[in-house]
Amino acid sequence: MRPTFRSALLVLFVLVLAACRANAPVATPPGPVSLRIATFNTSLYTEEAGGLLARLQAGDADARKIAAVIQHKRPDVLLINEFDFDPDGAAAGVFMRDYLGVGQHGQDAIAYPYHYLAPVNTGEPSGLDLDRNGRVATRGRERGDDAWGYGLHAGQYGMLVLSRYPIDIDAARSFRLLRWAQMPGALAPKDPATGEAWYPEDIWRQLRLSSKSHWDLPIQTPLGKVHLLAAHPTPPVFDGPERRNVARNHDEIRLWAEYVAPGEKPWLCDDQQRCGGLPEGERFVIVGDYNADPADGSSLPGTIQQLLEHPRVLHYAAPRSEGAVHAAGNSAANDGHRASPAHDTANFGPRNGNFRVDYVLPSVGFEVRDSGVFWPLPGQPGSEWLDATDHRMVWLDLANPDAPTRRD
Structure with a gap:
């Protein structure tokens, strides 16, 4: 059968259309961005109120190194530990503008449109004789021992969160005022000589659990x-045979384990008296310097495992670095350590050695695409910045499972 003119024209049209499609660029729908979350104890504190602001305004070499690390790794969300709090946030503003906002040591400037800071318990006078030395101190180091959390001025060793994405301030929760005695089964310190409670009952009932604060900050990210x-x-040190700081460290870490566990918790009330834990189905990332190593150091056995082995916390390979392995081999203090030195995040000097104390722990429902500890080997780029603080930045890249990933 001979083709008609109409059918021949149709065949020609199909051939032309196919050729056009073959030469057209293929459009690939973009995947969701990955989300880089980090924690960094920066040691940006001073012993006098207002001292950090003055230090930053004068130009601070260590702060520039800290900023260079942040600019180099460029986290989307960052918790900074040990950043002194001031009520008007002036120090944070100067750090973001004059340090992060200006390229440091060959790095590109970085901007964070959103940040969060709030009062902490460190250096906040309790009006009580918390160290049981027979007096309530108002100045000097004894003042720190009688503060709600150890500090020589209110706000010392504070916290600061920086974010590329909006923080829901209205929904934020702080547990700074939560009383330690409200926690069921709290590890109340005991006098080992007598077996009696170390704190008198009237003081124990007033003690705050958090040495700084515990924050739940909902952040609207590309991953939800x-x-x-x-x-x-x-x-878990700087105490006596009663080991009150050891017990407090354990229960401060336990607070998050309770917060993310299912069940009613009428005792777990935030500073605005909203009670209860995090609802099931909500996704979270636990961040911070928790001062507890999984196998070494002075914390109670199993302290950090309350989080590492929690059923709502994602199990993933611990962040690591080659620099930590090298540093561990240069100090005899690490010889008796049982944990892998590759996972260490802090260098506490030749007397104490190196430990894993800084954590970024996502909930189930995420996938970890990458992670690390910023601890370059000697001579590698950035190694000259490490002396600004005794801690190292820990970071990870999160994505939704089975989703393609790109970085903005």
């Missing part, structure tokens, strides 16, 4: 809403 759970528990 993420609850940033930020804290900085007290070191």
Whole structure:
């Protein structure tokens, strides 16, 4: 059968259309961005109120190195531990403008449109004799021992969150005022000589659990809403045989384990008296310097495992660095450590050695695409910035499972 003129024309049209499509660029729908979340204890504190602001205004070499690390790794959401709090946020403003907003050590400037800071318990006078030395101190280091959290002035060792994405301030929760005694089964310190409670009952009932604060900050990200759970528990040292800081460190970490566990928790009330934990189905990332190593150091056995092994926390390979391995081999203090040195995040000097104490722990429902500890080997780019603080930035890249990933 001979083709008609109309059918021949139709065949020609189809051939031309196919040729055009073959030569056209293929459009690939973009995948969601990955979300880089980091924690960094920056040691940006001073012993006098207003001292950090003055230090930053004068131009500070260590702050420039800290800014260079942040600019180099460029996290989307960052918790900074040990950044002194001031009520008007002036120090944070100067740091973001004059340090992060200006390229440091060959890095590109970085801007964070959103940030969060709030009062902390460190240096806040309690009016009580918390160290049981027979007096309530109002100045000097004894003042720090009688503060709600150890500090030589109100706001020392504070916290600051920086974010590329909006923080829901109205929904934010702070647990700074939560009483330690409200936690069921709280590890109340005991006098080992007598077996009696170390704190008198009237003081124990007033003690605050958080040495700085515990924050739940909902952040609207390209991956959806993420609850940033930020804290900085007290070191489990600098106490006596009663080990009150060891007990407090354990229960400060336990607070987040309780917060993300299902069930009614009428005792778990925030500073605005909204009670209860994080609802099931909400996704979160726990961040901060928790002053607890999984296998070494002075914390109670199993302290950080309350988070690492929690059923709502994603199990993933611990962030690591080659620089930590090299540093561990240069100090005899690390010889008896049981944990892998590759996972260390802090260098506490030749007497104490190196430990893993800084964590970024996402909830189930995320996928970790990449992670690391910024601890370059000697001679590598950035190694000259490490002396600005005894901690290292820990970061990870999150994505929704099975989704293609790109970085903005």
